[in-house]
Amino acid sequence: MAKTHVLVLPMPCQGHVTPLMELSHLLVDQGFEVTFINTDVDHALVVAALEATGGGVAALGGGIHLASIPDGLADDEDRKDINKLVDAYSRHMPGYLESLLADMEAAGRPRAKWLVGDVNMGWSFEVAKKFGIRVVSFWPAATACFAFMLKIPKLIDEGLINDKGLPVRQETFQLAPGMPPLHSSQLSWNNAGEPEGQHIIFDLVTRNNKLNELAEMVVSNSFHEAEAGAFKLFPSILPIGPLSADPAFRKPVGHFLPQDERCIKWLDAQPDASVVYVAFGSITIFDAHQFEELAEGLELTGRPFLWVVPPDFTPGLSKAWLHEFQQRVAGKGMIGSWCSQQQVLAHRAVACFVSHCGWNSTMEGVRNGVPFLCWPYFCDQYLNRSYVINVWRTGLAVTPDADGIVSKEELRSKVEQVVGDAEIKDRARVFKDAARRCIAEGGSSDDNFKKLVNLLSE
Structure with a gap:
């Protein structure tokens, strides 16, 4: 029987590529075929690092295929400027992803059944739906961070932030019992780059909150005991972490730089x-x-x-x-x-x-x-x-x-x-x-990972 083909798409930053590459290896171990889609720039870095460390792309094993699309920025632009990167990829990458999917079909690649996409790339969920591809969304950061984002309407209603996401009151608050207290000036969307570009990040967050509804399952790189308060608040988010590609650390996880042995x-x-x-x-x-x-x-x-x-x-x-x-x-x-x-x-x-x-x-x-x-x-x-x-x-x-x-x-x-x-x-x-209990056989993260595998196998 042909293997189920899954597309995996991270936000173009090292901290997002790594956990999704770890998850890709785990999916390949379960018999899936994965196409991992980076931006052209990140793809070139990953391939160069694989070649420098030895083994090249073959080190990924046969189940992970690398693909890439442009991020919409010129070659010499600063990709550490998150505002600029987000603005460019939100506008340009949907069209490029559509072209890639069409090219893959034309080349006779097996039709993708699923997209496992970074929540921060919510635009890709709409592209997937256009092609009849089902969606699982992956949250790569603390589930509490996602909870703050999903509760933006409540934070506005309570007068803590305004409708642009900026703090109205300067105070430390807690979203729910057991969750980490946070100062209103330290909400993630207000600390991602130059202040004049913060509206770009806030718009992305509010847009992605809506697009996330297109996903049939939401999984996160966390575990229940670490964030019990957040999972009580949002029980539909399933922790499958802490992710690791393999116990011996032999499988490459998409590093942008060669390892210093x-x-x-x-x-x-x-x-x-x-x-x-x-x-x-x-x-x-x-x-x-x-x-x-x-x-x-x-x-x-x-x-x-x-x-x-x-x-x-x-x-x-x-x-x-x-x-x-x-x-x-x-x-x-x-x-x-x-x-x-x-x-x-x-x-x-x-x-x-x-x-x-x-x-x-x-x-x-x-x-x-x-x-x-x-x-x-x-x-x-x-x-x-x-x-x-x-x-x-x-x-x-x-x-x-x-x-x-x-x-x-x-x-x-x-x-x-x-x-x-x-x-x-x-x-x-x-x-x-x-x-370790959570990821061991029968642990809560292990059970949730099996739910993910069963869904992707449909």
Whole structure:
């Protein structure tokens, strides 16, 4: 019998590609054929990283086919400008997706029965319906984040925000019992880029809330114990996480940068629970002053550290300063360009995670019982910090000074507090055990994944 053909479409950002690629591998394991659709730019990055790491596209295995369409931006435009990216892809990608589907049919590819689409790409649900393709929507961030979005009408009615999504009252509030408290200035749609472009994100969110109704099932990369309050509020959203492609971390998950193989080898040589792991995802940008404070703060801890610094993390940083710093800490610290984060966080040597609190990072830390030092940068990361410090209590947060800088002394002090706090470690272990129970045979996430597989098999 022919395999059911499923299209998978992430929002064009690393943090959205990764969990959907993990889910794609799990679907292939269940006998589905997947066509994974990136933007042309992201597709080129993924292919280049696969080739650099060895194995090329063949490393994905036979069940995942890569395809791509333009995002509507010129080659030299800044894709870290989320407002600009969202505006372009919302206008241009629907037409390109239609052309791709027509081309696939003309080339004799098996007809796609399903689209598993990122909620942030809600426009694709309309395109799918036009082609008679059924839709499952996938939410890649905290389910609480989606809950805030779905409750926008209520927040407007209660006078907390206005009809443009901007806060009317400056206050910390809780959507429902058990959910993370959040300040009204830190709602994700108001922290995704330059303020003058916020209306683009808010319009996208409100549009996607409606388009999500076209989906026959909504799944999320979370687990019940992590967000019990959110799942009580929206029981129709089914958690299937924390997602992982395979226990041995051998299957590629769509990284945009090649893995720095030295990272794991370096970790192997470190004592148990000794290393401070530092990573801020693929979009965060630090200015040179903050970079230097962070570097010197790590040095001050006197602990071994592994710090992932992507190529364009700090424009304007003095190469001479960085070279001198790397020589100074050579025996103690390792600076890598990109790594398999799931593999790092599962490593026995890691003691704590200094993180921007992107949701993938948060789930990966939680499932491995790693305590957090939270340092959010934008969007939903403030909400995820609230989960860590207020709900799960599995970490602490840095406090910037009056100029918005996290000083080296603040970093050193907070790292020591996190690493030395037995209660934080105990709670991190509790959530690690809960996460593993959920994805084990018969666990709640496993049951929900089976419901997804049964639906896609119809």
